[in-house]
Amino acid sequence: MQSRFFPAIPPPARRDALAGILLTLMIAASVAPGVSLLPAGLLGWAAALLLSYRLGRRQRIQSAWLIGLGGAGIAWGTLHGTPFKASPIFASNQGLVSLLAAVSFLRLVARPGGMDLDLPAPRGRKALWRTLLGVHLFGAVINLSTVVILGDRMATRGRLGxxxxxxxxxxxxxAAFWSPFFSAMAAALTYAPGARLSVVVLAGLPMAALALWLTTRDIDPEDPKLGAPFIGYPMRFSALWIPGLLVLIVLTVHALVPDWSILAIIAFSAPLLTILILIAQRGFEAWPPLREHIARGLASTVNELALFLAAGVLAAGLISVTGSLGDWLPFERFGAPQASLLLIVMVGAAALGVHPVIAIASFGVWLAPLHPEPNLLAITLLMSWAIGVPANPLSGLHLMMQGRYGIDGYAFLRWNAGYVLKCLGVAIALLHVYAALLGA
Structure with missing residues (x-):
């Protein structure tokens, strides 16, 4: 609708392009060390408003609740003596949001199977392991798009068994147990300040290995009682040089500039590496795919963008409320028993449909006055995400599987119940081991 007083709302394609430009500027504004994240946060919020038409009803309701609860907390805290600050409201999750947008550029250059779509689909245990490792390793870097790439190739008439x-x-x-490029790691490092990436990654690898092994036992392709034979993906592990190079760059830069946060290094390195690879591969033809991604590809991150921004408002509200409560804390200390209880509660919340980032923001803020051992807290938060997502029938992963392949999200809750309980049991045991090693 257009009049003399109200300009016409830009069409969807224009809104996507404008939001993509804002998100690109947001990444640039968030990577400089020692600079306030408030400008980057405002750019992210402007992009989210432009893309709000893409949000589904569930995402709108969830984001509105988070913002409403956060706003109520901020108002309560302000009325009870907590100073009002704008930066936590608009930028408390900015490192996480910038990481999400920056890593999406890797989709342009990291392809698990290349372009050889005519290769025969492999079968059997070897195919299962290659598919599992492929979606795990590529997904650890280029995130959810890996599942779509592999799923579309493996589907039969649009359906997956x-x-x-x-x-x-x-x-x-x-991959959420250990990947530096996952939103899970960004959230864990945000709400467990001081955690060391190397320690957290090494702690997560045994759990990731266990999760993959449990999966191969549950879906043994050689067992005829479990259904149709397993048809895997023709994985090309030679393409892993790009994720491997990115990991090397991030670790090298972090060693040279330890004061530069891991999240900022990744947000800077992922788009830059993508641009350099495209120039090396295509020369003057590198610009069209970059332009396409900025104009359309970045808009596809809107669901996560809105959720993480809204969760940041909730975190700001919780900070304001806890600041007005004096010395009351949920625990007297944070050791292995408390970490285990926290993990059980967070996975239970995930099974009820609560997104892990909401639980992480809530408990991370709540526990901050205890000054918990940061590595133990970060490991616990990562475990809650990696175990909670398979338990969550409403996670973005399962909603994508439902929309694309017709699998009800609550079917995953049934299928994964035993897997989740086994992972929980081992995770609790490992938390006690880690706490002893970390002196927590």
Missing amino acids: KRRALALTRGFAA
């Missing part, structure tokens, strides 16, 4: 669906979703979710 139980075995293939579980291999893709569990293999992908297990």
Whole structure:
């Protein structure tokens, strides 16, 4: 609608392009060390408003609740003596949001199977392991798009069987135990300040290995009682040089500039590496795919963008409320028993449909006055995400599987119940081991 007083609302394609430009500027504004994240946060919020038409009803309601609860907390705290600050409201999750947008550029250059779509689909245990490792390793860097790439190739008439669906979703979710490029790691490092990436990654690898092994046992392709034979993905592990190079760059830069946060290094390195590879591969033809991604590809991150921004408002509200409560804390200390209880509560909340980032923001803020051992807290938060996603029937991963392949999200809750309980049991045991090693 257009009048003399109200300009016409830009069409969807224009809104996507404008939001893409804002998100690109947001990444640039968030990577400089020692600079306030408030400008980057405002750019992210402007992009989210432009893309709000893309949000589904569930995402709108969830984001509105988070913002409303956060706003109520801020008002309560302000009325009870907590100073009002704008920066936590608009930028408390900015490192996470910038990481999400920056890593999406890697889709342009990291392809698990290349372009050889005519290769025969492999079968059997070897195919299962190659598919699991493929979705795990590529998903650890280029995130959810890996599941779509592999799922579309493995689907039969647009449908995936139980075995293939579980291999893709569990293999992908297990990367949250350790991947520096996952939103899970960004959230853990945000709400466990001082945690060391190397320690957290090494602690997560055994859990990831266990998760993959449990999955191969549950969907044994040689067992005829479990259904149709497993048909895997023709994985090309030679393409892993790009994710491997990015990991090397991030670790090298972090060693040279330890004061530069890991999240900022990744947000800077991922788009830059993508641009350099495209120039090396295509020369003057590198610009069209970059332009396409900025104009359309970045808009596809809107669901996560809105959720993480809204969760940041909730975190700001919780900070304001806890600041007005004086010395009251949920625990007297944060050791292995408390970490185990926290993990159980967060996975239970995930099974009820609560997104892990909401639980992480809530408990991370709540526990901050205790000054918990940061590595133990970060490991616990990562475990809650990696185990909670398979338990969550309403996670973005399962909603994508439902919309694209017709698998009900609550089917995953049934299928993954035993897997989740086994992972929980081992995770609690490992938390006690880690706490002893860390002196927590």
